[in-house]
Amino acid sequence: MTVDELSRIANRLRLDVVETVHDAGDGHPGPCMSIADIMAVLFFEEMKLDPANPRWPERDRFVLSKGHACPILYAALARKGYFPLEELKGLRSLGSFLQGHPDMNKIPGVDTVSGSLGNGVAIGLGMAMGCRMQGIENYVYAIVGDGEEEEGIIWEAAMAAAKFKAGNLIVFADLNNHQSGGKVTELSSLYPVADKWNAFHWHVQEIDGHDIAQIQAAIAEAKKVTDKPSLIACKTVKGKNIPYMEDNNAWHKRVPTDEEVEIAREALKDKI
Ligand SMILES: [Mg+2]
Numbered sequence: 001m002t003v004d005e006l007s008r009i010a011n012r013l014r015l016d017v018v019e020t021v022h023d024a025g026d027g028h029p030g031p032c033m034s035i036a037d038i039m040a041v042l043f044f045e046e047m048k049l050d051p052a053n054p055r056w057p058e059r060d061r062f063v064l065s066k067g068h069a070c071p072i073l074y075a076a077l078a079r080k081g082y083f084p085l086e087e088l089k090g091l092r093s094l095g096s097f098l099q100g101h102p103d104m105n106k107i108p109g110v111d112t113v114s115g116s117l118g119n120g121v122a123i124g125l126g127m128a129m130g131c132r133m134q135g136i137e138n139y140v141y142a143i144v145g146d147g148e149e150e151e152g153i154i155w156e157a158a159m160a161a162a163k164f165k166a167g168n169l170i171v172f173a174d175l176n177n178h179q180s181g182g183k184v185t186e187l188s189s190l191y192p193v194a195d196k197w198n199a200f201h202w203h204v205q206e207i208d209g210h211d212i213a214q215i216q217a218a219i220a221e222a223k224k225v226t227d228k229p230s231l232i233a234c235k236t237v238k239g240k241n242i243p244y245m246e247d248n249n250a251w252h253k254r255v256p257t258d259e260e261v262e263i264a265r266e267a268l269k270d271k272i
Helices: 003-024 036-046 067-080 085-090 120-133 152-163 193-199 212-224 258-268
Strands: 061-064 140-145 169-175 203-208 230-235
Touching: 003 036, 003 067, 003 085, 003 212, 003 258, 036 067, 036 140, 036 212, 061 067, 061 120, 067 085, 120 140, 120 152, 120 169, 169 193, 169 212, 193 203, 193 230, 203 212, 212 230
Parallel strands: 061 140, 140 169, 169 230, 203 230
Antiparallel strands: none
């Protein structure tokens, strides 16, 4: 797939999020926008998946550690063919399988529950080790937010992953410098993030998380490293490509009005 095609898919997913959160009357749109380009590359090019057989043992695994960004995961799964697009309208509705955080027991294509922040690296490591023990040649991809890297379990898992030389584990850090309560740099001393992962003996790359070609190249590079887990530190913008959401933390959890949905459609109409 070309860079332009993947970029258009990312924007299609962004608009799906705006529309579904609007329909639901609840949800977290801002945190979805910063990972849209990563999601497009993973789900529409990189990952070995079979939507007709969601539990195919040889598949790559995916962990959305920042589980509140699930509207974009649901959009990706629907557009990939795991379930009908119309189901997106059920987001957060009573009786729908698409609730406010992902449920692996109810949603085809979801490999783990998530949303209790900080667990994604440990879950991904468990999957990576389990697959390796079974002789499955695949990759486990996880996306963690920067705010959730304040959780201690992230670093316990980071230590263990290096010890076990989990070369089949590739983690994206979504560095949008926002978390629910404000700017990450004002709430903790997390940054510089890449230095910390280096100190934990991971293979670390720093990229622009909205540059499709850089995302593709970083994954290719990570796959060459077989004796270390990989961290791809992605500089991103919360709310990316939705004009009124960009770098505005008010959109962490907020519902677009009818007019704001139209503004998003207009902003993206030539980019989808
Ligand atoms: Mg963040």
